Amino acid sequence: MVALTDNKQTTKSTTRLTLQTSEIASETTAIRCLDWDRDRFDIEFGLQNGTTYNSFIIQGEKLALVDTSHAKFRQLYLELLTGLIDPSQLDYLIISHTEPDHSGLVKDILALAPQVTIVGAKVAIQFLENMVHQPFAHQIVKNGDRLDLGNGHQLEFVSAPNLHWPDTIFTYDYKTQVLYTCDAFGMHYCDEPTFDEDLSLIEADFEYYYDCLMKPNARSVLAAIKRMGKLELGIIATGHGPLLQYHHAELVDRYQQWSKAQTKAETLVALFYAEDYGCSDDLARAIAYGITKTGVAVELINWNDTEPQEVRELVAQAAGLVIGMPPQSDSEAHAILSTVLAAAHSKQAIALFESGGGEDEPVYPLRNKFQEIGLTEAFPPILVKESSDRAINQVCDEAGTDLGQWLTRDRTVKQIKAIDNSLQKALGRISNGLYIITAQKGEISSAMVASWVTQASMTPLGIAIAVAKDRAIESFLHVGDRFVLNVLEEGNYQHLIKHFLKRFSPGADRFEEIKTVPASNGSPIIAESLAYIECEVSNRIECSDHWIVYSTVQTGRLAKLDVLTAVHHRKVGNHY
Template sequence: MTSSPSATDRRVITLPVEPGLICLRGLSPRRLRFEVEYGLERGTTANSFLFEPGAAGGAPVLVHPPGASFAEPFLGQLAQLVPADAPLKVVVSHLNPNRVALLKQLATGWPATVLVASNPGAQVLGELWEQQRPGPGGEAAAPADAVPLPTIEVVKQETSRTLSSGHELTLIPTPTPRWPGGLMAFEASTGLLMSGKFFAAHLCTEDFAEASRSSTEEDRRYYYDCLMAPMARQVETVVDRLDELPIRTIAPGHGPAIAQSWRSLLADYRRWGESQEKASLSVALLYASAYGNTAAIADALSQGVARSGVRVESINCEFAPPEQLLEAIHTCDALLIGSPTLGGHAPTPIVSALGTVLAEGDRAKPVGVFGSFGWSGEAIDLLESKLRDGGFQFAFDPIRIKFSPDLATLRTLEETGTALGRRLRSQHRQTQRRSTGGGLSESRTNPAIQALGRVVGALCVVLARKGDGPEAIGGAMVASWVSQASFSPPGFTVAVAKDRAMESLLHVGDSFCLNVLAAGKESGPMKRFLQPFPPGADRLAGLDLDATPSGQPLLPEALAWLEARVSQRMECGDHWLLYAEALSGDLLDPAATTAVHQRRSGANY
């Protein structure tokens, strides 16, 4: 696992799109931030677009500037393209303190800057522009030299304008709970959609567009699962609007552009959202986030819940209408509420949402409380005490995180969400069994399902470790759905349930060790790795393990082992099917036979 990159790891390159239009791409080859959507560890890019003024002059237009992480190289490149006295117009969409910090530097270097934002975006800009992080004693930090908030052109509805360069730019508000100030830009003559957070992927590449749809599919799916799935309804509404545009290329805020297969990507967004919409159980996730840290916690919890097959309804309490809040409270099967602490208090929208929960919430449904803080965390205490006094039952202990979550905390948060989802599903199955008289479910007695259970596989333990030093994380799982898949190269497949904690360590490019168990000697490893682990627990702690040539953990009592690297992943219902190429291996007990798993039904393990 890589550490957060230094400024020297980051640079900005210019990619001409067409005469008068330039993409300024920030490149970070290593993980940029400790947030769940960066979990694939493939670096990132930050794409901005500069429309240069026409021959007769006019204002250059900058669309979607990056955050302060790229400030030095980005501003250096921009200074070579735009004079400091130019009347620069800046279209802003995703807003957080990091992004506002760069906007302040823009306003300093280009005093005639005018910001263009949606109505919610203008509100967020006004709130964040004067906001100061708390100091060590909880008080607001002393402000640096104040930078006046530039003039803001507010886009209240979809609008088109002709730029001095002759380009026709359409601005499309695309509000979502995670990004209420969302604002896409579409240029008619090129068919270029500058989509901001939509359709993005965190990977570092200098190529303007992807080589093929398959080359980035896993990265875009992972990004969707992390950030888009909890707001699938709003995402589908945006996709429906985009279907009407004469798009030729989609250029998101992160990752390469999609030139040849953008229609299939829109179709994928719909398909990925269908599983969320069809889920019979849901968790309402209410939050507000001043600096983005509470939202990062919410993202990790959402990712974990969604992995279990439970739908997440994400609601930003600062912008959600009351009727949406009420519907979520009434229809959900569990409710999570998170808040930052600002000046020793919870933000007013959270206090209001808490009141609604206390008045309208079902005490039989589990709740959870989470939040970030800079000093004392009174908002989290408020949420916990009011809900406990109100008779609610807690799904997990309140989550209190100072500033932003680190890697280990992100893993714990994801597994906390998954544990909640599993618990809801288990309770749902018990209720269904009681309602049908307590007998076996129809699927288990179906002859075809019984026949499926007779398909046997080797009993194995999959072990993996990722990263080095204190940031290293490990995982373990028992696997019996294992089969050789190819001779050349030597490879095999492993099926991994989506709600396994191990799943996050088995993406394309990740390495692991498959430990094949011996018949008659499988009970010890089975007992050890089938036991339940609390969220965030190190499954490898305290074990006497050997290591493969590249350092993957190896069970010394295994019959045989194979070190492998994930080459492909295919979604198969509630599992991922992994194809892995074997890199090395050994037969440790030539006289033993392979342990196999005999099942009575194909409806369960």
């Protein structure tokens, strides 16, 4: 049995970090890491009341840990955890999602409990493989899957992608009626009470948190609430702030009402895929990820998990349709496909992809039917005959981004025109150097012209780059990724800029006819560069329509002395 300590608190007063444990249900303990003085979460998320990072222990016949904590709590958290459980007896580590404030100590848990099986969504396991850089036992789960811990603790997993990362899952314990939701329904609010006893104290922070994190994914919020509908909730165990016991029904209803209001005005793509058929899941999520980078909402619809009336309503609302080909033998999917064809109209964009299951419905006859209706093709059909790989996933990512950019072209023009002309010119006087970022992962590579680049630290040497969320190279610039910053030479850069600024089709070779040599980190160095700097991404900060990517410098070289860097002078400051 696990020894549990009720309401034990350990304080490190110099940094105002505290730990609190509470038995919140039968054989269930919350570990709350209270960060009293944190005043910012990401660049635009100012905090008034600190925050907490919540982790949970469930003891059945088998022992499970739900999420870990932020790395700043490493020593305090691991000391407390090893006082509560014997790590050698830990059977499962359930990862609700892989954002570092919840999974920052996964590698430490693996060191203490190498036998543990990590449980998570497929995307989460893929992200973790890139984060911990070591093999580990894992179990991939999807919506509706169950895990029996014994003693009545039967866990069911609820898919909740984009709340607010693409890999999010909820976990429901049928014995205790506790639903573990990580970021969803949480808030950045730090106080000693474990539960939401006084709603008036927390409701402003609850709404502010929704506006900052969940509102951009309102349609995903509604989908998750729908999947939760069959569950009898006693407690919502959130990843941040107090746990919801007294007011959870009202607060879930607020999420639902806010999200319904938000979805009425947003641009939507309905993406149909075949779950557990070929690589349809992987391809659909890669396309969806590309679309959402442009600020367009995506509704993922499994052919076999929807009703004709729901499909008619979704298609009527959608600005774009993406069709993942179902098996030819799937009569249920074909009935839904007929509904899609009947509801589609000429003002929509359409795109199709094969699922790679070996018995896909043919793409081109269906393509012809949509063209006859008058839909505009957003990108050519993506044809997959075998399992997906990183290269095909990148093609899907880029194709989704192209679709999203096409759907938002009018909005982009309005935003460019909206800013005051005098302010445009003032911002345009901020000058920058000209660079090309190059990166490679395995067999695939990418590049981007950059001008928003600056040295950001001296110890260690570090640089910061602003990267628009809808840039193809964004997926090459996550924590741990490596790239090369190529510095362009004054008077010898126009042809390179012209080449890398042109529009590439999804998956196209961006280095065709460009002379390169490999850097020690594997990324291409442009041979004509004035200098190059090899970098590794250390942190990313979300900043409205851009990511601020901070990277440490590994090595570099200057090719020519006494030659200046090319400089970019803009006329206006609200677009490139």
